[in-house]
Amino acid sequence: MKYFSEQIKINKGDNGDNTCIHFEFNGHFTQQASEESTRIWCAELESNPAKKYNFIWDCTHMTGFEPGARREWYNGLSTHKASISKVTVIANHIIIRAAAKVMLSFFGIPAEINRS
Numbered sequence: 001m002k003y004f005s006e007q008i009k010i011n012k013g014d015n016g017d018n019t020c021i022h023f024e025f026n027g028h029f030t031q032q033a034s035e036e037s038t039r040i041w042c043a044e045l046e047s048n049p050a051k052k053y054n055f056i057w058d059c060t061h062m063t064g065f066e067p068g069a070r071r072e073w074y075n076g077l078s079t080h081k082a083s084i085s086k087v088t089v090i091a092n093h094i095i096i097r098a099a100a101k102v103m104l105s106f107f108g109i110p111a112e113i114n115r116s
Contacts, residue, residue, distance in 0.1 A: 003040045007033040010040060019051055024058045031068030038076040045080045052085040057100060059091035060116040065099075074103065081107045088112045 001021070003010040009024040021041060045053065077084070087109055089100040097113050104111040 001040065001044045003037060005033055005036065008037045010037060012044065018054055019048075020054045020056060022056045022058065024060075025062035027061065028063050029065035029069045031066045031072065034066075034069035034072035038072045042076050042080060045083045049083065051083065053083055054085050055087040057087060057089045057091075059089065059093070059096045059100070062091065062093070062096055064093075064096075070099065070103070077103065077107050077109065081109055084109050086110045086112065088114065090114050090116055092116045 001010065001012040007026055007029055009026075011022045013020045013022065021044065023037075023041075045051075087100075087104055089097060089104075089111060091097045091100065091113075092115055097115075101111060101113050
């Protein structure tokens with residue numbers, strides 16, 4: 001699975017028992033970009049319901065996000081939280097780290113939050 005747009009790049013990698021999906025955000029994340037990319041990663045999880053995934057959200061180059069973009073990710077996480085083993089968040093902006101921490105805590109998804 002690969003997806004590339006101006007605002008987000010998504011790559012999947014398999015390493016034995018672990019499947020990792022790496023998300024690289026760029027600039028201001030819009031609702032439209034969120035809708036398109038959420039469809040992609042949700043389809044991956046739906047096609048492999050027995051598999052567990054580790055996510056890496058690289059927000060190093062993210063400058064912010066629209067409320068609608070966050071809402072789309074909430075919907076995807078809500079539907080697929082049982083398929084996500086862990087999310088590693090990489091971000092310099094404290095607001096982005098805090099928003100990710102709150103979102104993941106809400107769904108009970110284990111998280112590691114780091115600065116770039």
